[in-house]
Amino acid sequence: MIPASFDYSAPNTLEEALKLLQEIGDEAKILAGGHSLIPMMKLRFAEPEHLVDLNNIPGLSEVSMNGDTLTIGAMAREVDVEDSEEVAKVFPIFKDAAKLIADPQVRNFGTLGGNLAHGDAANDQPAVMLALNADLEITGLDGARTVGIDEFFYGFYMTAIQEGEILTKITIPVPSGKVGNAYHKLERKVGDYATAGVAVQLVLDADGTCISAGIGLTNVNATPLRAERSEQALVGTKVDDAAIEAAAQAASEDCNPSSDLRGSEDYKRRVVKTITKRMIAKALERANA
Amino acid sequence: MKKEITLKINGEEVTAEVEPRTLLVHFIREQVSMTGTHIGCDTSSCGACTILINGKSAKSCTILAVQANGKEITTVEGLATADGPHPLQEGFKLAHGLHCGFCTPGMMLRAVELLDKNPDPTEEEIRWGISGNLCRCTGYNNIVKAVQYASAKMRGAELPNTDPVFVE
Ligand SMILES: Cc1cc2nc3c(=O)[nH]c(=O)nc-3n(C[C@H](O)[C@H](O)[C@H](O)COP(=O)(O)OP(=O)(O)OC[C@H]3O[C@@H](n4cnc5c(N)ncnc54)[C@H](O)[C@@H]3O)c2cc1C
Ligand code: FES
Ligand code: FES
Numbered sequence: 001m002i003p004a005s006f007d008y009s010a011p012n013t014l015e016e017a018l019k020l021l022q023e024i025g026d027e028a029k030i031l032a033g034g035h036s037l038i039p040m041m042k043l044r045f046a047e048p049e050h051l052v053d054l055n056n057i058p059g060l061s062e063v064s065m066n067g068d069t070l071t072i073g074a075m076a077r078e079v080d081v082e083d084s085e086e087v088a089k090v091f092p093i094f095k096d097a098a099k100l101i102a103d104p105q106v107r108n109f110g111t112l113g114g115n116l117a118h119g120d121a122a123n124d125q126p127a128v129m130l131a132l133n134a135d136l137e138i139t140g141l142d143g144a145r146t147v148g149i150d151e152f153f154y155g156f157y158m159t160a161i162q163e164g165e166i167l168t169k170i171t172i173p174v175p176s177g178k179v180g181n182a183y184h185k186l187e188r189k190v191g192d193y194a195t196a197g198v199a200v201q202l203v204l205d206a207d208g209t210c211i212s213a214g215i216g217l218t219n220v221n222a223t224p225l226r227a228e229r230s231e232q233a234l235v236g237t238k239v240d241d242a243a244i245e246a247a248a249q250a251a252s253e254d255c256n257p258s259s260d261l262r263g264s265e266d267y268k269r270r271v272v273k274t275i276t277k278r279m280i281a282k283a284l285e286r287a288n289a
Numbered sequence: 290m291k292k293e294i295t296l297k298i299n300g301e302e303v304t305a306e307v308e309p310r311t312l313l314v315h316f317i318r319e320q321v322s323m324t325g326t327h328i329g330c331d332t333s334s335c336g337a338c339t340i341l342i343n344g345k346s347a348k349s350c351t352i353l354a355v356q357a358n359g360k361e362i363t364t365v366e367g368l369a370t371a372d373g374p375h376p377l378q379e380g381f382k383l384a385h386g387l388h389c390g391f392c393t394p395g396m397m398l399r400a401v402e403l404l405d406k407n408p409d410p411t412e413e414e415i416r417w418g419i420s421g422n423l424c425r426c427t428g429y430n431n432i433v434k435a436v437q438y439a440s441a442k443m444r445g446a447e448l449p450n451t452d453p454v455f456v457e
Contacts, residue, residue: 001331007290008309008355031356038351039333041310051309053356103421105336105399108345109352190420191334 003041010053014060014166017052018141021164024050030166031055032075032114035106036123060113060168063087070172074113082107090174091132092286093181093199097124100184103191113167116152119159119223122193126153126224128183129170130216131199136160137169144168153223177211178204180287182279185218186271188262194219195262196271198251200279202239204287210234215247220255220272227251230276239284248276294358298323299367307354314338316354317364325365325394329423336422339395340364346402348421365394368401376439377401385453386435388426396422400436408444410436 011017021028029048031037032055040046054060060075065086072081081087082098101107101115101124115125116136126149134149138161147160154160161167185197197218205211213234215227229250237243257268291306298321305320317340318324329337331350338350341363368375377397380386387393396419403410403418410418415436416429424432431453438451 002312002315003310005308005310008292008353010355010358034353034356035333035351038353042312042331055356099417103336104403104418105339105346105348105421106333106351108347 001042003038004044004047006041006048007050008053009050010056012056012058014057014139014168017054017057017166018139018164020050020052021166022141024052026163028052030117032111032117033077033109034114035102035110036114036118036120054166061111065090065174068174068176070174072112072170072172074117074167074169075111076113078102078107078110078112078115079104081112090179091172091181093128093131093183093201096183097128097199100124100187100194100197106191112170116170117159117161117167119153119155119157121153121156121221121224122219123224124183124185124194124197124218127197127199127216127218129172130224130226131181131183131201131214132172133201133214135171136167137171138162138165139168140165146171150226156222175201175203175212178206178208178287180204180283180285180289181214182282182286184275184279184282186275196220196255196257196268196275198272198275198279200276200283202234202280202283202287204239204284208238208288210237210239210243213247215251215276217251217255217272220257220268222256225255227254227276229254234280239280244277244280247280248273251276292355292358294355296357296359297361299363309353309355311354312350313340313352313354313357314349316357317349317362320354323364323366327391327394329391329395334423335392335395336399336419337392337395339398339422341398341401344402344405346399363398363401365397368397375401376442377404377435379442380435380438380451381432384431384434384438384451386427386432392422392424392426396424396432400439403436404440404443409440409446412437 027049031051031053061073181201183199185194199216201214203212213231217225230247233247252269252273259265295304327337329335333351
């Protein structure tokens with residue numbers, strides 16, 4: 001399978017890339033890791049006229065823990081975050097997720113920015129970013145703006161990134177208090193997209209009361225979904241069995257899965273409930289460790 | 290419009306004109322005429338097309354040839370040296386890590402990076418490490434043994450039993 005013809009540019013600076021995007025307009029497509037885009041182009045689901053490759057632009061791939069913020073450049077590869085022991089100390093959730101995202105070769109290329117910008121509810125990083133309350137920096141010729149993760153996903157394959165803009169950076173607050181986070185998805189085999197996936201982050205105060213909770217769901221809605229009622233069911237509690245049951249029940253009710261090859265709607269709701277319970281328990285264990 | 294690219298393949302510099310839509314695997318097989326890199330699924334799933342780009346394993350059916358401009362590529366043709374086969378090639382031979390051999394080049398290139406990052410992997414790490422490479426023949430056990438052999442040989446450790454029918 002060979003993509004339809006297109007023109008290709010690989011600018012060396014962000015400025016140059018933004019100018020190109022503006023010149024070419026809506027026939028341009030950004031190429032990051034290419035591991036969502038190129039398969040779609042091979043199948044001719046996407047036929048952009050011009051690819052603007054970001055891979056030659058320096059400075060877009062940093063991964064750093066800086067006091068109260070984790071910064072991930074949009075062009076950081078899945079493997080860069082997966083391999084960072086510094087990130088794993090506070091955010092083991094990234095190792096949980098990486099292991100379940102595709103396979104090592106794909107993670108060598110796929111970028112965190114691309115995983116979000118693709119706007120696919122089946123991708124795993126969106127749910128993780130919802131749980132961690134990420135902020136996304138989007139840059140255009142007029143400068144950069146920051147969009148909260150809750151305002152980022154619009155609809156099927158649609159995000160807050162406008163024509164001519166580039167997602168440049170992801171920032172994640174390091175909460176104060178006891179923090180625990182975890183991700184799991186059910187997959188039929190290695191490399192499969194999620195039947196359903198759940199990301200959880202809990203922040204506890206000194207005596208174990210939950211002061212904030214983030215829960216994101218993968219592939220059970222048209223867009224990545226925040227399980228708001230589940231979060232509310234945990235905040236203010238000691239995250240006891242009753243609270244966990246209530247949160248998991250709410251997640252299974254509030255998601256909107258469709259019946260497909262990966263299972264029926266009813267089955268997926270049950271999967272969401274089970275994984276939500278397990279991930280809250282795991283996040284709790286990590287917060288108390 | 291064609292683009293000129295210059296890259297190193299197995300240490301040799303190659304300059305060529307390619308259409309932007311040319312996939313790296315097609316470039317390697319058809320323009321450079323190295324057919325050791327296979328195309329299995331053509332949908333980014335099987336790993337038969339795995340090569341190394343600047344030392345990182347990559348599915349060459351999911352990468353454009355133009356993206357390899359300025360890069361160093363290693364294919365199965367570049368594994369052996371004048372001194373003989375690569376320890377992984379030896380391991381695959383001794384442990385019967387292949388039957389039809391279709392998956393083998395990709396499997397070995399993936400294992401090169403795996404051992405580079407983790408010279409002494411556990412069996413579980415090897416199995417996760419090659420999870421992007423499918424084999425329809427061997428059932429994987431002897432592939433794991435082949436990688437364990439190469440790991441031991443490259444570390445100078447005691448060589449494990451590579452008998453293809455040996456089960457611990
Ligand atoms: C076999 C296989 C299995 C996979 N399994 C999983 C899985 O289980 N879970 C999972 O989450 N993902 C999976 N993926 C997808 C993979 O993680 C992709 O790499 C990722 O979704 C997209 O990242 P990319 O850098 O490759 O983006 P690209 O493919 O380069 O781009 C994707 C889209 O985002 C846009 N884009 C990219 N970067 C930017 C930017 N900085 N600013 C603005 N727009 C941008 C592009 O224009 C394009 O529309 C799989 C892929 C393959 C091939
Ligand atoms: S041919 Fe590239 S992954 Fe199968
Ligand atoms: S040896 Fe035949 S596919 Fe692996």
